[in-house]
Amino acid sequence: MTLAESSFNNVKLHVGSVETLLPSLVTGPWLLVTSQGWARRPAVSQICAALGGSNLGVIDSVPPNPTIPYMLSCHQPARKPRVIIALGGGSVMDAAKAFAALSGRAASEESFLAMLEKPDGFELSQPPAIIAIPTTSGTGSEVTRWATIWSRTGKKYSLSHPALMPAHAVLDARLCMSMPRMVTLTAGLDAFSHACEALWNNGHTPESDIYAQRAIALLVAHLPAALAQPDNITVRAHMQQAALYAGYAMSITKTALAHSISYPLTGELNIPHGIACSFTLPEVMEFNLACERLDLIAQAAGTVRENLPAWCAAFLKELGVNEYLKNYAEGFARLETMRLELINPARAGNNIRPVTAQDAQVILQKAISRIQAG
Numbered sequence: 180m181t182l183a184e185s186s187f188n189n190v191k192l193h194v195g196s197v198e199t200l201l202p203s204l205v206t207g208p209w210l211l212v213t214s215q216g217w218a219r220r221p222a223v224s225q226i227c228a229a230l231g232g233s234n235l236g237v238i239d240s241v242p243p244n245p246t247i248p249y250m251l252s253c254h255q256p257a258r259k260p261r262v263i264i265a266l267g268g269g270s271v272m273d274a275a276k277a278f279a280a281l282s283g284r285a286a287s288e289e290s291f292l293a294m295l296e297k298p299d300g301f302e303l304s305q306p307p308a309i310i311a312i313p314t315t316s317g318t319g320s321e322v323t324r325w326a327t328i329w330s331r332t333g334k335k336y337s338l339s340h341p342a343l344m345p346a347h348a349v350l351d352a353r354l355c356m357s358m359p360r361m362v363t364l365t366a367g368l369d370a371f372s373h374a375c376e377a378l379w380n381n382g383h384t385p386e387s388d389i390y391a392q393r394a395i396a397l398l399v400a401h402l403p404a405a406l407a408q409p410d411n412i413t414v415r416a417h418m419q420q421a422a423l424y425a426g427y428a429m430s431i432t433k434t435a436l437a438h439s440i441s442y443p444l445t446g447e448l449n450i451p452h453g454i455a456c457s458f459t460l461p462e463v464m465e466f467n468l469a470c471e472r473l474d475l476i477a478q479a480a481g482t483v484r485e486n487l488p489a490w491c492a493a494f495l496k497e498l499g500v501n502e503y504l505k506n507y508a509e510g511f512a513r514l515e516t517m518r519l520e521l522i523n524p525a526r527a528g529n530n531i532r533p534v535t536a537q538d539a540q541v542i543l544q545k546a547i548s549r550i551q552a553g
Contacts, residue, residue: 197349312351
């Protein structure tokens with residue numbers, strides 16, 4: 180299967196130079212959304228120069244995990260772009276989709292919350308087309324209709340609407356070359372989680388299985404290489420493909436138990452999302468081990484189902500996850516005093532085996548114990 184054949188959803192995929200591709204994709208007034216880091220690099224000015232007029236501005240301040248107050252502080256109801264270009268990682272994609280949903284609306288915190296609390300249930304007529312240019316390889320947001328927005332208090336909301344599916348995704352592996360090691364790791368593990376969760380998911384289809392298996396195989400082969408050879412553009416391109424395939428799979432199935440457990444860990448302890456949703460994977464695999472569908476993960480990883488939890492634990496340790504999580508020892512010690520809501524029904528309910536809050540608590544504690552044991 181080649182990238183050109185990956186067209187089951189409506190996102191049109193383009194592989195190559197953004198400066199060359201964008202002029203033929205952008206029609207009418209456009210808005211560029213990016214982060215402070217990218218604002219300091221040549222790509223932003225190069226894109227603006229390539230596109231020329233009809234520029235409605237550049238929002239270049241998107242932070243990690245954008246919040247409702249941030250979105251509203253940047254929103255200008257009178258600004259009505261026909262196209263929103265998202266240049267960045269998952270948080271930039273989230274913000275771009277939120278700006279598209281808010282476009283032309285006089286929004287307040289109350290009205291925005293109402294949109295976030297009613298996935299697919301709000302009216303959205305002819306929003307701006309989104310062109311997604313991922314610079315990290317993990318979220319798969321370039322081929323999904325979802326965005327994550329956080330409240331003032333660290334509560335996670337999913338913005339969702341069919342009209343927020345990007346019109347185009349542009350993969351330019353050169354843009355991933357500057358990705359720091361930690362971002363490479365967390366993004367890659369996010370994609371790995373998406374692919375695994377698509378396979379032990381009640382919403383799986385033959386198509387999602389194909390994409391998820393291909394993503395896992397690519398990640399097992401190339402994530403360690405991306406950490407060791409960050410300037411290898413071929414490896415970076417493989418990582419982009421892995422994230423894309425995982426995104427395709429997730430766009431069909433949605434995520435499941437590991438993501439459900441991860442949300443309060445990010446909200447309360449500020450653990451990066453890719454780490455938070457992946458470090459419990461060995462224990463989630465153990466919980467789901469009786470399910471024959473885990474054979475599909477084992478095949479892609481080059482092992483057998485019975486060895487999958489141990490294999491995954493060793494894989495994460497090799498990548499440096501255990502060592503990194505030692506920074507959160509104090510936070511883990513506080514977890515016993517926190518009442519974490521580890522079961523998000525919209526996510527945990529997708530798990531192939533029914534799961535209770537107690538099950539989730541045991542899974543989390545086992546994962547923490549494994550990390551602490553080294």
